[in-house]
Amino acid sequence: xxxxxxxxxxxxxxxxxxxxxxxxxxxxxxxxxxxxxxxxxxxxxxxxxxxxxxxxxxxxxxxxxxxxxxxxxxxxxxxxxxxxxxxxxxxxxxxxxxxxxxxxxxxxxxxxxxxxxxxxxxxxxxxxxxxxxxxxxxxxxxxxxxxxxxxxxxxxxxxxxxxxxxxxxxxxxxxxxxxxxxxxxxxxxxxxxxxxxxxxxxxxxxxxxxxxxxxxxxxxxxxxxxxxxxxxxxxxxxxxxxxxxxxxxxxxxxxxxxxxxxxxxx
Amino acid sequence: xxxxxxxxxxxxxxxxxxxxxxxxxxxxxxxxxxxxxxxxxxxxxxxxxxxxxxxxxxxxxxxxxxxxxxxxxxxxxxxxxxxxxxxxxxxxxxxxxxxxxxxxxxxxxxxxxxxxxxxxxxxxxxxxxxxxxxxxxxxxxxxxxxxxxxxxxxxxxxxxxxxxxxxxxxxxxxxxxxxxxxxxxxxxxxxxxxxxxxxxxxxxxxxxxxxxxxxxxxxxxxxxxxxxxxxxxxxxxxxxxxxxxxxxxxxxxxxxxxxxxxxxxxxxxxxxxxxxxxxxxxxxxxxxxxxxxxxxxxxxxxxxxxxxxxxxxxxxxxxxxxxxxxxxxxxxxxxxxxxxxxxxxxxxxxxxxxxxxxxxxxxxxxxxxxxxxxxxxxxxxxxxxxxxxxxxxxxxxxxxxxxxxxxxxxxxxxxxxxxxxxxxxxxxxxxxxxxxxxx
Numbered sequence: 001x002x003x004x005x006x007x008x009x010x011x012x013x014x015x016x017x018x019x020x021x022x023x024x025x026x027x028x029x030x031x032x033x034x035x036x037x038x039x040x041x042x043x044x045x046x047x048x049x050x051x052x053x054x055x056x057x058x059x060x061x062x063x064x065x066x067x068x069x070x071x072x073x074x075x076x077x078x079x080x081x082x083x084x085x086x087x088x089x090x091x092x093x094x095x096x097x098x099x100x101x102x103x104x105x106x107x108x109x110x111x112x113x114x115x116x117x118x119x120x121x122x123x124x125x126x127x128x129x130x131x132x133x134x135x136x137x138x139x140x141x142x143x144x145x146x147x148x149x150x151x152x153x154x155x156x157x158x159x160x161x162x163x164x165x166x167x168x169x170x171x172x173x174x175x176x177x178x179x180x181x182x183x184x185x186x187x188x189x190x191x192x193x194x195x196x197x198x199x200x201x202x203x204x205x206x207x208x209x210x211x212x213x214x215x216x217x218x219x220x221x222x223x224x225x226x227x228x229x230x231x232x233x234x235x236x237x238x239x240x241x242x243x244x245x246x247x248x249x250x251x252x253x254x255x256x257x258x259x260x261x262x263x264x265x266x
Numbered sequence: 267x268x269x270x271x272x273x274x275x276x277x278x279x280x281x282x283x284x285x286x287x288x289x290x291x292x293x294x295x296x297x298x299x300x301x302x303x304x305x306x307x308x309x310x311x312x313x314x315x316x317x318x319x320x321x322x323x324x325x326x327x328x329x330x331x332x333x334x335x336x337x338x339x340x341x342x343x344x345x346x347x348x349x350x351x352x353x354x355x356x357x358x359x360x361x362x363x364x365x366x367x368x369x370x371x372x373x374x375x376x377x378x379x380x381x382x383x384x385x386x387x388x389x390x391x392x393x394x395x396x397x398x399x400x401x402x403x404x405x406x407x408x409x410x411x412x413x414x415x416x417x418x419x420x421x422x423x424x425x426x427x428x429x430x431x432x433x434x435x436x437x438x439x440x441x442x443x444x445x446x447x448x449x450x451x452x453x454x455x456x457x458x459x460x461x462x463x464x465x466x467x468x469x470x471x472x473x474x475x476x477x478x479x480x481x482x483x484x485x486x487x488x489x490x491x492x493x494x495x496x497x498x499x500x501x502x503x504x505x506x507x508x509x510x511x512x513x514x515x516x517x518x519x520x521x522x523x524x525x526x527x528x529x530x531x532x533x534x535x536x537x538x539x540x541x542x543x544x545x546x547x548x549x550x551x552x553x554x555x556x557x558x559x560x561x562x563x564x565x566x567x568x569x570x571x572x573x574x575x576x577x578x579x580x581x582x583x584x585x586x587x588x589x590x591x592x593x594x595x596x597x598x599x600x601x602x603x604x605x606x607x608x609x610x611x612x613x614x615x616x617x618x619x620x621x622x623x624x625x626x627x628x629x630x631x632x633x634x635x636x637x638x639x640x641x642x643x644x645x646x647x648x649x650x651x652x653x654x655x656x657x658x659x660x661x662x663x664x665x666x667x668x669x670x671x672x673x674x675x676x677x678x679x680x681x682x683x684x685x686x687x688x689x690x691x692x693x694x695x696x697x698x699x700x701x702x703x704x705x
Contacts, residue, residue: 014605043379141394184398221485245482246492
């Protein structure tokens with residue numbers, strides 16, 4: 001695997017839209033060609049080379065390309081948008097839409113990410129060492145297809161609207177989450193190792209949520225079913241199983257209504 | 267001799283009352299009396315006659331004072347500011363007519379701006395919910411003539427839309443509601459007692475920030491499912507009763523306001539309310555309607571939607587329309603420092619945005635177009651006074667139920683004062699010159 005390193009040489013006055021920083025766009029290009037790729041500041045277009053020094057070499061395909069972004073990326077939007085393969089390493093924090101609509105490959109952010117990370121994600125892996133903002137692994141506005149597949153791992157806390165309209169894949173948050181988890185979800189797994197506030201699994205049709213900590217206020221549409229032993233993310237424990245959201249429609253399978261499952265660690 | 271103009275449209279709130287009568291002086295320059303309007307509407311008409319009203323653009327000086335400038339200079343400053351900005355924000359639009367909005371959007375497209383209206387701090391969350399789950403709605407006329415179950419959730423029309431209750435929702439005697447308020451059951455949900463809740467047959471004092479839980483509980487109750495003993499501070503018996511009361515009507519309507527759109531839950535509250543309406547349609551006819559505030563905020567959404575496909579927070583900076591409140595919405599753009607100039611028209615973010623966003627407006631090149639002196643005009647570099655739409659110039663506006671109504675002119679604007687349309691038209695011509703776009 002070949003590595004391309006981007007070192008910032010000047011800060012933009014406004015935010016930089018870098019949807020072209022993906023292994024797919026870099027693959028098979030020389031450093032000059034990469035430096036000529038467009039990035040956007042508001043309504044203006046600039047070559048990537050104006051803001052970054054490009055070193056190293058890209059692989060022949062996306063899968064053979066690794067991108068390292070040095071320095072502070074907290075004003076870069078759309079890092080790794082729609083990437084299908086390869087790797088991106090962000091050494092600082094990143095702004096919104098990290099790994100938005102990504103279908104494969106791996107992104108590792110050493111700092112925090114802002115809102116809309118992994119929106120409409122279909123595959124691949126997004127690992128964040130710090131905190132995540134709102135709408136993690138959610139659907140884009142107006143879309144009913146949120147995260148479809150892949151895995152998101154947040155070592156810190158996450159914001160509100162996590163897994164909004166989620167359909168598949170897995171989201172793991174080591175810390176706490178804000179309100180609204182898995183709203184409208186029809187599949188997928190959400191694992192929260194810290195605490196949740198309220199509105200967990202609202203209007204959820206199917207899918208699973210695990211909460212290791214506490215939930216401040218449970219939704220009225222969740223019914224306690226039973227206590228059971230489970231192994232989740234390498235941790236064994238007793239969980240109370242709640243099913244819901246009874247306010248929402250639910251499909252039938254073999255004559256049985258299929259509910260979303262909320263596991264609360266005992 | 268004075269003359270009375272009848273069937274005047276009131277340009278204040280989204281109720282857009284169309285039965286106002288205005289008496290004007292013989293020369294057609296002065297408003298003498300206003301009939302039928304509420305206290306707020308009445309004040310708006312009379313305010314156009316204020317003696318201290320600015321009639322020429324004012325440019326802020328280095329020491330904070332204002333210097334009068336000509337409209338030509340104002341057009342030049344505005345056009346230069348917009349044309350030279352990388353990401354200008356064009357916010358407001360809710361208290362002007364659709365014609366002016368349309369010209370404004372043309373400017374935004376030419377300069378690659380973000381266009382946003384006051385829905386961003388108001389019913390924008392409603393629009394997000396509508397995109398997620400749709401909306402079964404109706405007109406205010408249908409409510410007047412048919413509705414026998416009226417729900418006010420998180421809104422207080424007694425103060426915010428004073429004539430709403432007498433014209434459409436509670437008191438009028440309609441075709442199938444001949445006994446007026448006696449033919450209707452009024453349900454009010456609000457964490458605090460209001461003048462609207464005093465009129466209620468059933469009042470639910472919901473715990474603050476627990477509207478989503480209560481809405482979902484009503485949906486659960488409708489399905490006959492189990493409920494915990496108390497939800498959002500309301501005993502479950504009362505929730506089952508409320509669900510029965512809604513079901514038993516012939517035609518129901520849910521009106522909702524800022525109490526649910528801008529409190530904890532935001533778009534999800536509306537999402538649940540719309541879903542409740544949808545569920546109720548299994549048993550009877552039910553509709554839902556947002557209590558829109560500014561008289562033409564609905565129109566701004568309509569015009570933006572037919573021009574760009576999205577109702578507010580439209581980012582045109584990359585040459586095509588992008589829409590994602592949270593990223594492209596005004597307050598987020600200002601607080602995050604994503605825009606480099608601010609054009610405000612027909613609204614007052616200075617009074618309604620968080621202080622950090624207002625500070626940002628004050629630190630950027632900024633223009634405020636507004637007939638009044640407002641907190642926004644006072645933090646902007648340039649204030650352009652214009653004629654009052656609906657009083658000094660006509661034009662199209664949309665009522666809260668999406669019915670377009672043509673407003674009427676009753677008096678002439680002060681001499682030399684441009685209308686929103688005229689000012690924007692001139693800015694558009696200059697912007698096109700600067701950007702090299704063919705006229």
